[in-house]
Amino acid sequence: MTTALFDFLKNYSDYIILGLLGLMSFIMIWFVIERFIFLSRVKVHAYSNIHSLDIDLNRHLTIISTIGANAPYIGLLGTVVGILLTFYDLGNSGGDIDASAIMLHLSLALKATAVGILVAIPSMVFYSALGRKVEVNRLKWKALNSQKNIGA
Template sequence: MSQLFDFLHAYIDYIILGLLAFMSFLLVWFVIERFIFLSRVNVAKYENIHQLDIDLNRNLTIISTIGSNAPYVGLLGTVIGILLTFYELGNSGGDIDASAIMLNLSLALKATAVGILVAIPAMVCYNGLNRKVEVNRLKWQALNGTHHTGE
């Protein structure tokens, strides 16, 4: 068990922050791809709304998933950091250094902060891209003389 804690103590920041960095990279990649596509899409070339919806909504689930799960990844890092702090406290033999505890806890909280920093722009982009999807859907409906009431 001690080896696991030693491994986590040495690498948890790299694992959690690396995962959040990877999620951020994917987020930027897919947001740029969707923004370019939604800005250039020619809705007139689509024969039906279903084909259009498939293309308009592509990759939006990934953006939403990153936005909704990044805080949980950060929280996982925080929980593991707190767990490691308590483990070190338990093994300290009664010598409690309050400044070391506070330092470890503050470092553990950074994972949650980074997770939130990834999630906020993800959800802002997701909502903005959803609006562009709706505008393009309305353009198609205007061109084809159809109304969809959402029912």
């Protein structure tokens, strides 16, 4: 049973980890585009209270942040599985150790962490940029409503 599990992981772990990171990237980009479009078109004067404005402004930002925070962990999981498989193969080699093959397997195992970081960095950059746009729109609403209160 253990051999079957290791064979499955050896054959499919890259596809699973990199596929999951690719899906996370797609979801992140989808919501980033949606948020940029919404935030560029939002009419803050149409909101009667700041709470409903905040709800609309902050929608989907948690998803972007969560992807940015967790993508490195998914990549790290792929790296740990790759290193585990390398050591498993090394243990089953029967004493015939090829250092270049070990280094090749270890370097390939690290690609999952690199991809995870490549997903996380833009996610957090976009999250910060969108957070700033949210704050600007919130301040616009406050400025408009303070003018209404002064004029009344």
